[in-house]
Amino acid sequence: MKTTLRYIIIVVLCGFCLFTAQAQTRNRQYEEYIHKYKDIAVEEMKRYRIPASITLAQGLLESGAGKSALSRKSNNHFGIKCGGDWTGRTVRYDDDARNECFRAYKHPRDSYEDHSKFLKGRSRYAFLFKLKITDYKGWAHGLKKAGYATDPRYAYRLIDIIELYDLHKFDTRDGIKWMKEFPNPHQPYLANDLLYIVVRSGDTFKSLSKEFDISQRKLRKYNDLYKGYVLKPGDIIYLDKKHRRADKEHVVHVVRSGDSMYSIAQKYGIRLKNLYKMNKMKPEDAAPKVGDILRLR
Incomplete structure (x- = not known):
């Protein structure tokens, strides 16, 4: 009887110690970061089809749970560098090389949205969007394969964070519910x-x-x-408010058959009133003719 009781006590104590050790491996700052940004990550998942677990894990890893200098001073939570197409505010930090150019944002939410657009707008990440929203492992390995980070263990670090903090629950709880309601979602x-x-x-x-x-x-x-x-x-x-002008790659548009001021504005993501203004036209004016050149910037 004493032997049996002693065995039970040992098992319970071992289980308690194991539970305590596991609990201690969780970082309170990480948990606070997850609580703070999980809703934004889920919103981005619904709009851009990127698993919320991946977005949160990358944010945690790249920003040190929001404690890095880049995230605190510049709201850049994903370590995204300027690149040739960035026209916003910039800051300089030492990374792979000295004094590198990084993007800066007004609010962390802007950083999250830019992260989604960064992945969605580059062809090398296109294959990731064919994966299921719940395939966080496929996404993690795919990001490393596509060259998002130079760290050879980048994919495994993301997976470890997702599994330790149960981030995949945000993909299933909100993602699956949303996917069931919209089984054939629009491609953004x-x-x-x-x-x-x-x-x-x-x-x-x-x-x-x-x-x-x-x-x-x-x-x-x-x-x-x-x-x-x-x-x-x-x-x-x-799904966003259009800009006052086109991107820098599109300076003018040569009018083609079937074009209208509205269709041109939609094609380039320009507010219709600004397209008229740039070309010194009014809505009541005659439609542009084939061959006319319209300013887009």
Whole structure:
């Protein structure tokens, strides 16, 4: 009897010690970071189809749970460098080389959105978006394969963080629920650093509003459309507010057959009123003719 009791006590104590050791491996700063940014990560997952677990793990790893100088002073949580297409604010830090150029943001949310656009807008990451939203291991190894980081253990470090902090629950709890409700989601695209989708048969402002969690009023406003407009297959619908001008790669547009000021504005992600203004035109003016050159910047 004493032997049995002693065995039970030993088992319980070992189990308690193991539980305590596991609990101690969790970092409170990491948990605070997850609590603070999980909702943003889930929002980005719904819009860009990037697992929230991957986004959070990368944010934790790259920013040191928001404690790195780059994240504290510049709100850059993903260590994204300037690159040739960046026109925003910049800062200089030593990384792989001395005095390298990094992107700077007004708010961490901007960093999260830019991270999504960074992955979505580069062809070398395109294969990742064919993976299931719950395949965080595939995403982790894919990011390393595509050259996101030079650390040879980058994928395993992401996976360790995801599994230690149960980050995959954000992919299943919110991702699967969303995927069941929208089994055939729209493919998002980027133009002028803005997210847009192409309207399919049967789409309405109501259905798009529900899928992307954006009000119908905002969808119409973002796309210069009036309240009674009925969506047509092939329409381009932006999910962000359009810019005042096109990106620096598109300076002018040569008018083609079938073009209108509206279709041109949608193609380049420009607010319609700004397209008119840049070209010293008014809505009541005659439509541009084939061969006319319109300014986009």
